[in-house]
Amino acid sequence: MILGFLAMLVANVAVTLGAISITRRISSGRRSLDAVLFFLIRYLIIAAAILGTGLAHLLSPLPLGILGAAGLALWAASGEHRRLPSFPRPELGWLLWALIAMIVGRLLWQVWWYAPYSVDPLSYHLPKMAQWVQQGALLPYPRADIRETFPAGFELLETWWCVFLHHDVLIEMAGVEFLALGAAAVAALARYSGLGLRSSAFAAVLYAVTPAPLLQATACMNDAPVASVMLATLALCATRSSPLLVLAAAAIGVGIKPTFAFVLPGIVLLAFLERRSTPLPPPSRAWGIPLLALSLAVGSFWYVLNLVRFGNPLYPIGSVNTVEKASLSAIEGASLPLRLNDLVGGAIYDARDHYTVQFILVAGWGIVMFACGGVALVAMLRTNGAIRKLAAAFGLTLLVALQLAPWGSFYLRFILFFPALGAIAAAALAGSLPRGAPVLWVTCALCLLSTTRPGDLRTSTLETLSSSDWHERTIDRSFVWAVPSDATIACLQGTHDDSNGEGYLAYGPGLSRKVVFLPRVESVEDLVRQMNDHEAFWLFPQARNGDGSSRRHILQAVLREVLSQQWSTPIYSLRRH
Amino acid sequence: MTEPADSRRAKIAELSAAAGILLWRLIVLPLPAVPMDWMTILAIYWAYTVLAHRSKHWPWVTVGTMALLAGIYLQGQFPFTLDVLGIPS
Numbered sequence: 001m002i003l004g005f006l007a008m009l010v011a012n013v014a015v016t017l018g019a020i021s022i023t024r025r026i027s028s029g030r031r032s033l034d035a036v037l038f039f040l041i042r043y044l045i046i047a048a049a050i051l052g053t054g055l056a057h058l059l060s061p062l063p064l065g066i067l068g069a070a071g072l073a074l075w076a077a078s079g080e081h082r083r084l085p086s087f088p089r090p091e092l093g094w095l096l097w098a099l100i101a102m103i104v105g106r107l108l109w110q111v112w113w114y115a116p117y118s119v120d121p122l123s124y125h126l127p128k129m130a131q132w133v134q135q136g137a138l139l140p141y142p143r144a145d146i147r148e149t150f151p152a153g154f155e156l157l158e159t160w161w162c163v164f165l166h167h168d169v170l171i172e173m174a175g176v177e178f179l180a181l182g183a184a185a186v187a188a189l190a191r192y193s194g195l196g197l198r199s200s201a202f203a204a205v206l207y208a209v210t211p212a213p214l215l216q217a218t219a220c221m222n223d224a225p226v227a228s229v230m231l232a233t234l235a236l237c238a239t240r241s242s243p244l245l246v247l248a249a250a251a252i253g254v255g256i257k258p259t260f261a262f263v264l265p266g267i268v269l270l271a272f273l274e275r276r277s278t279p280l281p282p283p284s285r286a287w288g289i290p291l292l293a294l295s296l297a298v299g300s301f302w303y304v305l306n307l308v309r310f311g312n313p314l315y316p317i318g319s320v321n322t323v324e325k326a327s328l329s330a331i332e333g334a335s336l337p338l339r340l341n342d343l344v345g346g347a348i349y350d351a352r353d354h355y356t357v358q359f360i361l362v363a364g365w366g367i368v369m370f371a372c373g374g375v376a377l378v379a380m381l382r383t384n385g386a387i388r389k390l391a392a393a394f395g396l397t398l399l400v401a402l403q404l405a406p407w408g409s410f411y412l413r414f415i416l417f418f419p420a421l422g423a424i425a426a427a428a429l430a431g432s433l434p435r436g437a438p439v440l441w442v443t444c445a446l447c448l449l450s451t452t453r454p455g456d457l458r459t460s461t462l463e464t465l466s467s468s469d470w471h472e473r474t475i476d477r478s479f480v481w482a483v484p485s486d487a488t489i490a491c492l493q494g495t496h497d498d499s500n501g502e503g504y505l506a507y508g509p510g511l512s513r514k515v516v517f518l519p520r521v522e523s524v525e526d527l528v529r530q531m532n533d534h535e536a537f538w539l540f541p542q543a544r545n546g547d548g549s550s551r552r553h554i555l556q557a558v559l560r561e562v563l564s565q566q567w568s569t570p571i572y573s574l575r576r577h
Numbered sequence: 578m579t580e581p582a583d584s585r586r587a588k589i590a591e592l593s594a595a596a597g598i599l600l601w602r603l604i605v606l607p608l609p610a611v612p613m614d615w616m617t618i619l620a621i622y623w624a625y626t627v628l629a630h631r632s633k634h635w636p637w638v639t640v641g642t643m644a645l646l647a648g649i650y651l652q653g654q655f656p657f658t659l660d661v662l663g664i665p666s
Contacts, residue, residue, distance in 0.1 A: 341605055344616050351653025354661065367654070370615065371647035375639060378623045382591075382630065435636050439643045446651070450658040459663060 001165060007065025008164035014068035014075065015045050021080045026245070026283035026291070032191040032200065033239060033280075035184035036232045039177065040249055044291070047156040047255075047298045050163075054138035061164045092201050095441075099205055102448065103214075107179070110218040111172040113465055115509060117457055117475045118357050121220035122502040124148045126168075127515070129155045130507040133163050134514070143493055143517045144503045149315050151302035153255035154178070154222040167510050169470050172218040175225060179217040182228030182420070183208045188235035190424045193386040195431060203427035206440075209447040210419040211355045212364030215454045219357040222257050227416035229253035230263040234393060234417075237267045238386075240274055242282035248295035255299030258314065259414050262404060266397035273389045339402040339411055347412055354455020359413040366419065366450070367443045372436070373422020376429035387425055394421045474509045476502075478569035483538050488514040489571075490536040492521070492554075506540045524557045531574055539563060539572040588627055595623040613649050618642065 019042035027034050049067060053059045075081070092100075116126055127144035129152075141148055157174035183204040190200035208214060216224035233249040246267070253260030282288060303313035312319045343363060346352065348370060352361040365373075380387045398418055405411035430437045453462060461475055472480050483489055483506075491503045506515045516534040521527045531539065541554045554572070557563040563572040580588075598620040602611060611617050622642045629635055659666040 345606065345614065348615060349650060349653045350657075351650075354657045367647060367650045370650045371643050374615065374619045375622060375643050375646065378619060378626055379630075379639060382626065429639075433636055433639060436640050436643060439640060439647065443643075443647055446647075446658070450654065450661060453661045455657070455661070 003065075004061040004164040004166060007061040007068065010072065011049075011064050011068030011164070014071040015042055015049075017075055017080070017084075018045055018071055020084065021075065022287065022291075024083065024085055026287050028239075028241060028280035028283075030188075030191070030239065030280065032188040033235065033241065036181065036188050036235055037245070039181035039184060040229075040232060040252060041291070043157060043177070043181075043252065044248075044294055044298060046160045047153060047252075048294055050132075050156045050159050051138070051298060051301060054132055054136075054159075057137040059132060059136045059138070059159070059163060061166075064163065090197055090201065092198050096198065096201055096205065099209075099444070100201075103205070103208055106448075107176050107217060111170060111176060112470070113462075113473075114172055114218050114457075115465060115473045115475050116168060116171060116220045116504060117454075117461070118219045118221055119502065120358070122504045124150070125152070125155055125220060125222065126158070126171075126504040127507070127517075128152065129159050129162065130168075130504060130511045130515070132159055133166060133511050134507075142503075142515065143519060144491070144515075145493065145501065146316050146320055149302075149306055149310070151255055151257060153252065153298065153302070154225045154257075156298075158220065162511065166512075167471065169473065169509065171220060175217040175220065178225035178228045179208060179213055182213055182224070182231050185228060185231035185235045186420045186423055189231065189238060189390060189420065190427060192235065192238045193384060193390065193424055193428060195424070195428055199427045199431040202430065203424045206368050206423035206426055206444060207420045209366070209444055209451075210364070210369065210423065211350070211366045211447060211451045212359060212413075212416045212419070214447075214451050215355055215357050215364065216416070219454065219456075221357050221413075223359070223413040224416050226253055226257040226260050229256060230260060230397070230417045231420050233263060233267060234270060234390075237270050238274060238390065238393075240277055240279040242280070242288060244282065244288040244292045248292045251292070251295040251299035253299070255302060259401070259405070262401040262414065263397045263417070265400050266393035269396050270389060270393040273392065336399065336403045339405075340399075343402070343412070343415075355451060356455040358410060358456070359416075360409050363412050364416070365422070366447045368426060368440070368447055369419040369422040371443050372426040372429070372440050373419065376425035376436075377422060379433075380425045380428050384428060387421075387428065390421060390424070394418055471510060474505060476505045476570075478566070478571060479505060479508055482566040482569045482571045483508075483513065485510060485512045487538055488516065488534060488536040489538040489540055490531050490534060491515060491517050491540045493517045493519045503540070521553045524553055524560060524562055527553055527557055528562060528574065537574050538566075539574070540570065541572065591627045592624055595620045595627070598623075615646065615649070618646060618649075 019038050022041050023034050023038045026037060049064060050059065053063055116122055124145035124147040127142050128148050131142040132138055154174065157177060158171050161170045161173045162168050186207040187200045187204040190203040195203065213224040213227065229249060229252055233246060233253060236246045236249055250260070306315040307313045310319060347361065347363040348365055350362040350364065350366070355362060355364050377391065381391055398415055401414045402411065405414045426440055430440050453459070464477055465473055465475065468477070474480065485508055489506045491506055492501065503515065503517060507513055516536055518530050521530065539554070554563065558565065558572065562575055564575055565572050598616055602614050602617045602620070606614055625638060626635065656666040
């Protein structure tokens, strides 16, 4: 563990310093964009390192630590340490600094105390991440769920935060990094809109306290991260950064989630509206082209992998009926008016349910957007040409997302980028109308209060998490005392339309248990045979997972006393081994 | 002083858009729900801003609209905030 911690330290220092140096070399001179570029490049280096070592079967602390040390030596040998940029503390005022400190402190607290809890990460985002860390390689996938082949650019960063300690205690840092990217992008967009340094920082903070991105930052969900990359791409486009950089950001976004593509019409529109403004100086081709090539490689990796493995870059969409059904575009239905009406007439009030990180019933745009963002947008659209252009791009993206978002009630999670526009307008209005500032600060504080706990996490679960030792911290304690940490445990494979499983829990927080996913169970005897073949003594049937007949066989096995339940846990063990 | 034609046209366009939003909300919402509707309030504020953004009352109306919307939001969402904080509502 100590070696892993040291490797993590060295690798993170190397990646951070490397990203700073590359940012300095490709910087256009606008400091507001440098932070955006820094987070994108840091991600890119990490993603490339995880993909490279994962493909070479070297995904473990030592090779990554050695790579980090070598990078650090190279960095120092090339004299980069003498060219580190200075970071003067911006004059933001004590109140804004206090708010930033509070947000950062709370996020770090949540990173430490939370364990993955949301159903999507538990069922199909994270099992493959656990498998990668266990096997030190990207392939094979665990076959935990039919959706595990979706692009996994965000999981690469989560892997980075797990592989060194062989533990998921810091996994939420990945989401925090992307929230920082989103806030930096909002600040850059605010600067583009003519706001001063302090107002731009305020806009960034207003976006960061918006319930949806704030709660998703520590929930292992990839919707807020992709929204952050959308905002970063819009910021690069609005300021007329080099097309190489805009394309690089877009490639990163597509590699995190295909729904990033919803922003492309907005980007094209913004580029058109800004066609007459002066372009920023481009990075040298020696840096710009390799960066773009690396971004394209990282972003397209998942699509190429699916094409090679299944003959379909979007697999399972278009290949497997269940997912196809759930992912059907709404393009043929009259969904746009219905969704628009649902959004502005219901979801935006956030009054149907708690803020859960799934965003099925509530938009999670928060009180700042509802009370101040809309009003500020009306006021600022009339006087601020840049905000008008942004509103056109954001509005078009919103309409495209509402029209094309996959079928179902969870369309709200694809529009998490939009509150950024309200944050920018509200900060601009507060600058020109000081009387409005108190309302804005109060709503900002209310946003923080209302997101103290995500609705998905019960108070009792939080108490369980906070009373656990960090190395045993998981939302389902039954695994800790029912199954040895080095056991092999069988699970049923997820089928999506039969709801989600939570197979990731079986790995344990130390990612130490071997987990085998059974695609189908034909009979009680077949279940026993498959478990014996895999030397799995325990079974986690995931009550909500697996197809109906498989679950029936498990019930029969319990009735025939082939399986016995481990006390009152959802875990069973074989009676005859 | 006469208003320039461009500015007059822009005003008419904005007022038409605000009226269009109002009409949309009146069509899709039951009448009692209209006064508390986010879009309706924004549309009315938009129309007022077009007509009176230079008046001395505009800043107060702006702050008042934000406060009104905050009240409407809290009426629905605040019980959940209290629950999150462990305070029975």
